[in-house]
Amino acid sequence: MIDAAVPPPAETSASGLTAAQVAERVARGDVNDVPARSSRSTRDIIRGNVFTRFNAIIGTLFVLIMVFGAPQDGLFGLVIVANTAIGIIQELRAKKTLDALAVVGEAKPRVRRDGRIAEVSPRDLVLDDVCDIGSGEQVVVDGVVVEADGLELDESLLTGESDPVHKHPGDPVMSGSFVAAGNGAFRATKVGADAYAAKLAEEASRFTLTRSELKTGLDVILKYVTWLMVPVGILLLISQLRTSDDGFPGAVTGMVAGVVTMVPEGLMLLTSVAFAVGVVRLGRKQCLVQELPAIEGLARVDVVCLDKTGTLTEGGMDVGEIRTLAPDLPVKEALGALGTSDPRPNASLQAIIDACPAPDGSGWRVTGVEPFSSARKWSGATFADEGSWLLGAPDVLLPQGDPVLAEVDELGAQGLRVLLLAKASGPLTDQAGEGAAPAALVVLEQRLRPDAGNTLKYFAGQQVATKVISGDNALSVGAVAGKLGLAGADHPVDARTLPEDRGELARVLEDNTVFGRVTPQQKRAMVAALQSKGHTVAMTGDGVNDVLALKDSDIGVAMGSGSAASRAVAQIVLLDNKFATLPSVVGEGRRVIGNIERVANLFLSKTVYSLLLSLLIGVASLPFPFLPRHLTLIGTLTIGTPAFFLALGPNTERARPGFVPRVLRFAIPAGIIAAGCTFLTYWLARLNHSSNLDQDRTAATITLFMVAMWILAIVARPYTWWKIALIAAMGCGYLLALWVPFLSDFFALYPDNLPNWGIAVGTGVAGMFILELGWHVSGWLQRRQPAAAGAAAGA
Missing domain, CATH: 3.40.1110.10 (Calcium-transporting ATPase, cytoplasmic domain N)
Structure with a gap:
């Protein structure tokens, strides 16, 4: 808690500081110097993208190849450099966008200086500044009240107590609270890091790339992959020492080839890039994303609670x-x-x-x-x-x-x-x-927003339920919603008749759309009731009475012209105050999450087939069927390059729970099929005494590429012209590497043994057929499950 009221220094008064007094405090460091709230530093961005667990693994393997193998087999190291550079560039772009928008959207306190009132940046406040505050404005530093005219502060964001606190001259005020009613002024007694809420605000507003359900799920998968790499790498090294004709250098090359492909290094990178690109795209539409995980949350929203005033209607x-x-x-x-x-x-x-x-x-x-x-x-x-x-x-x-x-x-x-x-x-x-x-x-x-009707239609078409929650008269709210074509607006509910029991309240909310005379506490209770039924709730608002509900909702969306308090607690701020921006915001969230799941299928399929191939080769004590350059080529054409485009393409499907199980249900069978077909081709080719090791490896490469390309073809569905062109370009790239002499020499591909050709293509076609059959069967089973559940419920 802040200290008791401190008497003002002799040289200051309620009229504020002079320019000389401000300069004196700046010189001695008594300024509200708080970290930038929207992004991490450039140094942190570079360090976060370069010094990662997987870059350390890949870097070590790259050094081993440079010491014991051929330079061509170190191509995977250059891919990591390129991917890391892309990640840094995209995040720096996001930082620039966020920093620029945060300056536009931040609350500017009004201070008394030289007998005049001026708006300044929060970072320009100094100790003993006298700040004017009014309804809806946030207290940005700790202080003591010097004037109060019916002043009531809501300190719920700090104390959890929702009842406004009456303030009188001499009473302390805490940064992070906001004015619920009345006007007044306070003198700053603590600024910068000394302020009560400074650390909380810094932590809550920091640019984050990790705190999300999606990233948590990926971290779990990658943690287990890391642990599996160690024993598999040891097994491969021992088996290659037994079988390699090149001794220890050849064994190291075989071990690196097996282990490096297990690392889904591009998956985490593409996740960060997709989030960062989402921020930039939304920034161009004057939408400030204050916390990056909000983009993920937007994809899961199935209920949007709207405040009528300022959302469906214009301010005037x-x-x-x-x-x-x-x-x-x-x-x-x-x-x-x-x-x-x-x-x-x-x-x-x-x-x-x-x-x-x-x-x-x-x-x-x-x-x-x-x-x-x-x-x-x-x-x-x-x-x-x-x-x-x-x-x-x-x-x-x-x-x-x-x-x-x-x-x-x-x-x-x-x-x-x-x-x-x-x-x-x-x-x-x-x-x-x-x-x-x-x-x-x-x-x-009231002035209706011209874009509100189309926005409501968009949500209806996307199976997102809309609830209008307003403090105004229920009939008036229903009439406004009815003019905009909202279903259910003809029977508005007066919130004073709502039950207090959460279960009963949730039932009423499920059955109705428009609610009037809703108190701030009821808005909060409504959000909690909807969440108790498993809904992901987005709340929009612009006033003080919306703050508690905005804070408790899964995604809070504030209008840029709204109160400073509502903007402070929201994850999304619509700086241009356009309700029509919301569909773009929701669509961007769906695009990011849907595409990340799409590319996760590719990367984890690669991890599975790399792991199984390494185990099979280690147990069978065969020379490893690939050189690192082979797997770099296949990974680039079937995963790396297409994943980059797929991660940034359009996607409107609403995110569903169960991301990790759903990805594993695809990746594990696909990886098993790819590994099984590739090993079969390689084993049969080794039985063909008319071929050598290079030709046998080429046959295995052909089969793996065919199966991996079909995995890509399944993941890319539904098809559009650019996806078909992308898949075709990747196929042409492999054919060039296979048949253009200097490329085939560089990648050590020798497709000149007809028996091996027949084995490779035949096994590859069989693997493609099994994948396609499995995809259709799994889709049929998924369609059957909801139908069976519905029939059981009906019975």
């Missing part, structure tokens, strides 16, 4: 009508005076200010203010000679059954927003609304 509003309920009361003067009472009016109050000018006369001088609160649903002010007036939700300020509410419901059903102006009978307390005399209805026309 217009006063369509003022219906006077008490002709003897000065309605327009009261509305104009309420507008002047709030230095930072929201959209509703701004529309009233535009329609009702401030009244003349000292009788309307403001003597007390109660700011708007999401919990109360009203704001108010007390004037010198005119008493206290309230402006808020009619169904909160009026008792149930009041005839005015029928009029309100009729207007709300047309998609209009209605506020009630009421004259309070007593002082401004939390109970001031009880017994207040209704004075007028203020009818506000």
Whole structure:
């Protein structure tokens, strides 16, 4: 916790610092110097891509080949260099995009300096700066309150307590909290690393490439691969020492050929590249990804919870009508005076200010203010000679059954927003609304986002459920959603009737689409109820009342023009405030995750067939059937190059749970078939006494390439013109290596023994047929399982 209130130094006051005082504090280092929040440093990026476990393994094997083997067999080392360079370049591009967008999207505190108020970067704050704060703004450094006008802070992001805390001059404030209601100012007492939330903010906002379900699953697979490499490498070295005609150098070459192919070195790299490219693509659409795992989460989203205001509707509003309920009361003067009472009016109050000018006369001088609160649903002010007036939700300020509410419901059903102006009978307390005399209805026309309808249709077409959750009147919210064509908008639910039991609440949420009069705590409970049913929930919002739900949702999406608090807790920020950007965001997540799974099938199939071939050769005590250059050629043409393109191609399929089991169900059978066919070809070729070792190895290479190409052909489905062209280009590349003399010499390929040719092609075709048959059977079984489950449920 922060220290108790500290008295200001003698040379400072609530009016703020002077330029000389700021310069003095900068000179002695009393500045809010916190690490960049969006990305890791260039040094960390280079180190993270170069000094990896697999680069160490590959580097060691490369050195062994350079010492004991032929330089051509060290080609795999150059591939690692190229892949690492690609990873560094892509991540640096992502860093540049993130850093630029973070500057645009970051909250800029307002400080008092030289008698004026100016916006500065959080990093330019200094000790003893006096910062102004208003509703929805975040406290960026620790401090002590010097002014308070109905100031309430929500410290839930730090303490977990959701109830706002009233603050008065002399009270401490913590960085990371935000203003729930009212206005005020505080003096900075702790800046930089000394601030309470600095370490938490740095950790939460750091550019990450590892904390995700996908990366965790891959790490598990790769950990076991690493452990298996050691005993298999030892077995291969012993067997090659027995069989190699070249002694120890030949044995080392055979061992390296077997072990290096087991390393799925490009898989982790391509995962990082796909994430980084996703960040760059979204950045071009003015979408700031504050945490990279959010891209993965987007691919799994099946429920999107939308706040109406600022999401389905634009920020601005217009006063369509003022219906006077008490002709003897000065309605327009009261509305104009309420507008002047709030230095930072929201959209509703701004529309009233535009329609009702401030009244003349000292009788309307403001003597007390109660700011708007999401919990109360009203704001108010007390004037010198005119008493206290309230402006808020009619169904909160009026008792149930009041005839005015029928009029309100009729207007709300047309998609209009209605506020009630009421004259309070007593002082401004939390109970001031009880017994207040209704004075007028203020009818506000909301501006629908022109792109909202098409966006809702997109989610419906992608089987993503949409829930509209708003603090406004349920009928009004339903009318707005109905105008946009949202299914279920014709029966909106008033959240005040919702059950508190999580199971019952989840059932209501499953059956309904539109909810009005939702409190911040209810929004949070709704997110939790949906998650309890196994849903992956994305929450959009822009206001203070959305913060708790944004924080608890799987993916929080904030509008760039929203409150600083909502932007701070969201993983995704739409800087251009365009709701239509959301389909692109979801689509990018699906593209990244779907393509990573696609290429994982390729890399892990290679790991499986390399492991099995090494075991078979070691047990059979045969010379290893490949030189390292053979496997480099096959890996480049059937995995490395096509995987790079497949990882960046379009993909709209929604991510499903069970990534690791699903990949292994494909990779293990495919790898077994590839290893079995290749070993059979090599064994039969060795029985052919008319051929030599180089020709036998060429035959094994042909079979492995054919089977590996068919694995690629299966993984690339469904076909498009560029995928067909990619597969064809890889096939032509191998034919060139096989038949162009200088290339065949370089890769040690000698396809001039007809019996071996027949064995290689025949076994390869058989392997391709088995793969295709297995793919069709597995697809048939997967289709049968849901049908059987449905039949059992029906029975």
